[in-house]
Amino acid sequence: MASPSPAKPASRRGGPRVPATRFDRRLAKILTHATDVFYEKGYAGASMRDLSRASGMSLAGMYYYFESKERLLYLIQKHTFTTIMERLRERLQDESDPDQRIRIFILNHLEYFLANQKAMTVLSHEDDVLKNNLGAEIAALKREYYRICLELMDNYKRARGLEFSSRVAVLSLFGMMNWLYTWYNPRVDGDADELARQMGDTFLQGICSVNEGRAASQRK
Amino acid sequence: MASPSPAKPASRRGGPRVPATRFDRRLAKILTHATDVFYEKGYAGASMRDLSRASGMSLAGMYYYFESKERLLYLIQKHTFTTIMERLRERLQDESDPDQRIRIFILNHLEYFLANQKAMTVLSHEDDVLKNNLGAEIAALKREYYRICLELMDNYKRARGLEFSSRVAVLSLFGMMNWLYTWYNPRVDGDADELARQMGDTFLQGICSVNEGRAASQRK
DNA sequence: TATAATTTAGAACGAACGTTCGATAATCCT
DNA sequence: AGGATTATCGAACGTTCGTTCTAAATTATA
Numbered sequence: 001m002a003s004p005s006p007a008k009p010a011s012r013r014g015g016p017r018v019p020a021t022r023f024d025r026r027l028a029k030i031l032t033h034a035t036d037v038f039y040e041k042g043y044a045g046a047s048m049r050d051l052s053r054a055s056g057m058s059l060a061g062m063y064y065y066f067e068s069k070e071r072l073l074y075l076i077q078k079h080t081f082t083t084i085m086e087r088l089r090e091r092l093q094d095e096s097d098p099d100q101r102i103r104i105f106i107l108n109h110l111e112y113f114l115a116n117q118k119a120m121t122v123l124s125h126e127d128d129v130l131k132n133n134l135g136a137e138i139a140a141l142k143r144e145y146y147r148i149c150l151e152l153m154d155n156y157k158r159a160r161g162l163e164f165s166s167r168v169a170v171l172s173l174f175g176m177m178n179w180l181y182t183w184y185n186p187r188v189d190g191d192a193d194e195l196a197r198q199m200g201d202t203f204l205q206g207i208c209s210v211n212e213g214r215a216a217s218q219r220k
Numbered sequence: 221m222a223s224p225s226p227a228k229p230a231s232r233r234g235g236p237r238v239p240a241t242r243f244d245r246r247l248a249k250i251l252t253h254a255t256d257v258f259y260e261k262g263y264a265g266a267s268m269r270d271l272s273r274a275s276g277m278s279l280a281g282m283y284y285y286f287e288s289k290e291r292l293l294y295l296i297q298k299h300t301f302t303t304i305m306e307r308l309r310e311r312l313q314d315e316s317d318p319d320q321r322i323r324i325f326i327l328n329h330l331e332y333f334l335a336n337q338k339a340m341t342v343l344s345h346e347d348d349v350l351k352n353n354l355g356a357e358i359a360a361l362k363r364e365y366y367r368i369c370l371e372l373m374d375n376y377k378r379a380r381g382l383e384f385s386s387r388v389a390v391l392s393l394f395g396m397m398n399w400l401y402t403w404y405n406p407r408v409d410g411d412a413d414e415l416a417r418q419m420g421d422t423f424l425q426g427i428c429s430v431n432e433g434r435a436a437s438q439r440k
Numbered sequence: 441t442a443t444a445a446t447t448t449a450g451a452a453c454g455a456a457c458g459t460t461c462g463a464t465a466a467t468c469c470t
Numbered sequence: 471a472g473g474a475t476t477a478t479c480g481a482a483c484g485t486t487c488g489t490t491c492t493a494a495a496t497t498a499t500a
Contacts, residue, residue, distance in 0.1 A: 022467090022476085022477090023476085023477090026477090042262070042264055042349070044262055044264035044265040045264040045349075047456075047457065047458080048457080048458055048459080049456085049457085049458095057478075057479090058478065058479045058480080059458090059459090059479085059480095060459085060460080060461085060478075060479055060480075060481090061477075061478045061479060063458095063459070063460080064476090064477060064478070065477095067459095068458080068459080069458065069459095125345070127402065129262075129265075164418070165418065167408070167409070168409060168415070168418055168419075169422070171399065171403045172396045172399070172419060172422060174399060175395040175396040175397070175398065175399025175400070176392045176395040176396050176399075177395070178395065178399060179391065179392070179394060179395025179396075179398060179399060180395070182347065183391045188387070189385075189387070189388060195388070198384070198385065198388055199388075199392060201426070202389070202392060202423070202426035203422070203426055204426075205425060205426045206421070206422035206423055206424075206425045206426025242446085242447090242497090243446085243447090246447090267486075267487065267488080268487080268488055268489080269486085269487085269488095277448075277449090278448065278449045278450080279449085279450095279488090279489090280448075280449055280450075280451090280489085280490080280491090281447075281448045281449060283488095283489070283490080284446090284447065284448075285447095287489095288488080288489080289488065289489095
């Protein structure tokens with residue numbers, strides 16, 4: 001209680017939404033710049049000196065805002081995951097049709113992905129680097145996000161009387177969407193709506209006729 | 221011409237296939253162990269000391285076999301890519317049906333992926349780390365592999381009179397397959413044949429009915 | 441077995457790493 | 471204005487990094 005104790009949590013609940021504290025605003029800026037650097041060089045490849053240069057702040061000054069490089073990655077991943085999940089829940093509230101609910105999931109994911117491509121890439125690419133408590137917390141968020149999609153898939157199956165592995169279906173869908181970070185080019189590929197429609201069509205039509213008596217893979 | 225000159229190419233063409241030279245065999249062992257380490261810690265996160273420990277060879281001794289850590293990654297990626305492409309070409313020779321050719325592509329990819337999961341993960345995950353000549357050479361291999369799949373897709377479209385973006389379709393398919401490295405569990409998910417069937421069905425059924433008058437995404 | 445070629449390793453290099461410390465500058469409160 | 475609090479920084483710490491040098495051990499050749 002006596003120490004100067006920097007790097008505290010500091011963001012109080014329920015305060016005015018946009019302004020926040022001076023501390024929080026500065027931290028948010030740092031997180032944005034750090035996201036750019038992690039995106040360019042990867043977590044392990046980015047040095048604290050790179051990060052401080054990108055933020056226009058001294059190397060030592062950074063440690064006033066967070067206590068380690070590891071925690072910085074944690075803050076980025078946590079914020080990104082929390083935000084995308086928050087938006088998803090809002091959008092799902094107004095819809096009950098199983099087909100549309102999956103389409104909403106896809107659209108929400110792709111919209112956020114393309115609008116925050118660097119953050120989502122850091123989330124996807126640096127998936128296993130956090131260890132212990134920090135890693136466990138992010139892993140829990142990931143599992144929850146996965147579970148939501150799995151539920152949507154199960155409901156869809158039930159509503160249509162289909163039989164296939166929800167697990168493989170959901171993870172294939174994640175693959176289709178998350179792989180975007182390796183190839184998406186806004187000048188060639190469409191916007192989120194267009195991609196969501198194409199991927200949604202492909203995927204939903206695909207799982208719809210799968211496993212119908214194991215004859216689907218026969219020729220002709 | 222006077223120097224001891226270690227780290228030469230050394231693998232002669234056309235020699236007896238299995239034995240190879242002493243040098244090549246030892247190098248191959250090192251590549252295998254290095255693949256394990258890169259898989260566990262990532263390229264940037266793995267130190268030369270980690271790699272030497274895994275190979276049971278001294279730190280300095282490693283440099284007799286390759287001239288830098290970067291070149292080591294290059295050797296791993298090049299060998300992996302070359303092998304999977306070689307096998308694909310062999311398998312495609314015997315088949316002319318467009319549908320089946322895509323299924324062969326999927327099966328070949330998944331079989332190799334699951335049999336060489338660590339190497340394929342290193343190939344996928346450390347995609348952008350090689351720079352200059354080395355990076356360009358790997359990128360060229362990747363582009364060729366992509367182009368092959370794109371051609372299969374175009375032929376499929378032509379044969380069935382379909383209209384959709386081959387680019388998005390191919391890259392979505394790559395996403396489905398390559399994302400495997402984040403979730404595949406041999407005890408839960410099936411083997412390559414089973415996965416290839418499920419993904420093949422999903423994907424081919426999916427693109428088959430896509431974009432039919434843009435009505436596919438309508439409700440009910 | 442002597443000699444040449446190949447293969448290995450100990451020790452050290454300078455550079456870069458993540459983090460800490462104590463002091464200074466800027467801001468806030470009354 | 472003045473004292474407390476918040477924010478920033480230069481310099482340095484001890485480690486670890488990729489790589490090199492040189493000499494010794496091992497293997498192949500005669």
